[in-house]
Amino acid sequence: MKKLFSVLFSASVLTLTACNKQPAQTENTAPANDKTESVRTIKLVSTGSDTDVWKYVATLPETKEAGIKLEVTNLTDYVVLNTSVASGEQDVNAFQSFNYLAAYNASNTAKVAAVATTYLEPMGLYANKVKTVDEFPQGATIAIPNDTANEARALTLLQSAKLIKLKPDFDPVKGTTNDIAENPKGLKLKPIQMTTAVRVKNDVDAIVLGNTLALEGGLNVLKDSIFREPIDQSTKLYVNLLGVAEANKNDPIYTKLGELYHLPKVQKFVSEKFAGTKVEVNKPVSEFTDIK
Numbered sequence: 001m002k003k004l005f006s007v008l009f010s011a012s013v014l015t016l017t018a019c020n021k022q023p024a025q026t027e028n029t030a031p032a033n034d035k036t037e038s039v040r041t042i043k044l045v046s047t048g049s050d051t052d053v054w055k056y057v058a059t060l061p062e063t064k065e066a067g068i069k070l071e072v073t074n075l076t077d078y079v080v081l082n083t084s085v086a087s088g089e090q091d092v093n094a095f096q097s098f099n100y101l102a103a104y105n106a107s108n109t110a111k112v113a114a115v116a117t118t119y120l121e122p123m124g125l126y127a128n129k130v131k132t133v134d135e136f137p138q139g140a141t142i143a144i145p146n147d148t149a150n151e152a153r154a155l156t157l158l159q160s161a162k163l164i165k166l167k168p169d170f171d172p173v174k175g176t177t178n179d180i181a182e183n184p185k186g187l188k189l190k191p192i193q194m195t196t197a198v199r200v201k202n203d204v205d206a207i208v209l210g211n212t213l214a215l216e217g218g219l220n221v222l223k224d225s226i227f228r229e230p231i232d233q234s235t236k237l238y239v240n241l242l243g244v245a246e247a248n249k250n251d252p253i254y255t256k257l258g259e260l261y262h263l264p265k266v267q268k269f270v271s272e273k274f275a276g277t278k279v280e281v282n283k284p285v286s287e288f289t290d291i292k
Contacts, residue, residue, distance in 0.1 A: 040253055041069045045081055045090040048074070048216055049273065054094060056269050057260050066256045076195060078147060079104075085245055086110035092244050092254060094118065098291045099237040100149035102173045106292075107148075113249035114241040114285040116258025119270070119278040121211035123150075123157055123238070124225030128202060133161045133227050139186050140205035146191035148174055153238060154208040155179070155189075161227040163187060172237055173291070211277050221277055231279055237291055239281045 044054050051074040057063055058070035073090070075081050082104050084090040096104075098114065105111045130136055142163075144154040152175040158164045165182035166175065177189050192200060197207045198217030211221045221228050229235050242261075244254055260266065262282045270278055 039064070039067050039069050041071060042253065042257060043071050043073065043089075043091045044094060044257075045073045045075050045084060045092075046094045047076055047078070047081060048212055050095060050212055052273065053261075053266070053270055057266060060260065060263070060265070062263060063260055066260060068253065068257060068260070070257075078194075082108075082112050082243065083110070085243060086112050088245060091248075092242055092257065094240075094242050096243060097149070097153075097238045097240050098288050099153060099173045100147070101241065101243060102291050103147075103149040103152075106174065111246040112243040113246045114288065115244050115249055115251075115254040116242040116261070117281045117283050117285060117288075118240045118242065118258075118261055120231060120235060120239045120281050121274075121278045122221050122225075122229040122231060122235070123153055123208060123210050124214060124219075124221040124228040125157060125161060125206055125208050126201065126214070126219055126224060127206035127226050129205060131226060133163055136163065136185055136187070136205065139188060141188040141190055143190045143192050143197055143200055143204045143207045145194040145197070145208065145210075147194065148176075150194055150210065151176060151191055157208060157227070157229055158187075158189075160229070211274075215274060215277065220275055222275070236288070239283075239288065241285065241288075 046054050051072055054070065054072045058072055063070055075084070078095065081093045081095050085093045086108065087110065092115070093112070101112060101114060125133070142158070145151050152172050155164070155166060155175055155177065156172055159166050163185065164180050164187065167179045167181045170179045177191070190204065194210065194213060197209045198213065198219070201207050209219070214221055219225070229238070242254060242258055244251070248254065262280065267280055
């Protein structure tokens, strides 16, 4: 899977150093050979097990060398994860995909901007009673996320699985169940809060769930889903990112933070923690400006 994706999203590595010798100091100042390093505190907010990745990044010597002190907070409310950054309460968030960001910005005056890409992980369809999508009975109930971006993403997944057909003008960022053109099995789609999906898995015929929450609920999209998104150019919308307040999008400190995520040691940590289900994407955010 990584090999296929790397053809579409190749990695790049940047390094940066700075050093400057100071002139002789007076008796009441620092010695001439002292080097004063400027360290900036960045408040990063993430959610669930993704928070562990950034807590690991915070401990690295490369983070200190980049002039960053990283303070990491865990939140579970997706809306607050964005509003806290847009308002300046937090500096940067790491939890959302480009389509989620687009949906948020379309509904809010205070915008959040992408400053770096991180990974892509496939959304999956999980079922207890059937092994393939063809086995779903008439009228089966499938729980899908109730937030705008992930609802649209889930519907796109169900169309890929040939369970439903969407209208030709379906919006992959803002589309809803009202955009279903054909539903031959009469499936009952039940929008629910994404963070509760694993708990209701036994109460419905299937759930559509993002991979991070699936893993936290003991599910691996590569092993346990009966259908999942492909990892290719068609899933560009779902690449995850670092987000900051729009006014801060050109601040180079956040570019440095994005580079830290792509260090080999961080990628090794991510691969081991998430069983290879988060595929690294290291591309300029300018390549995603068509996602509105």
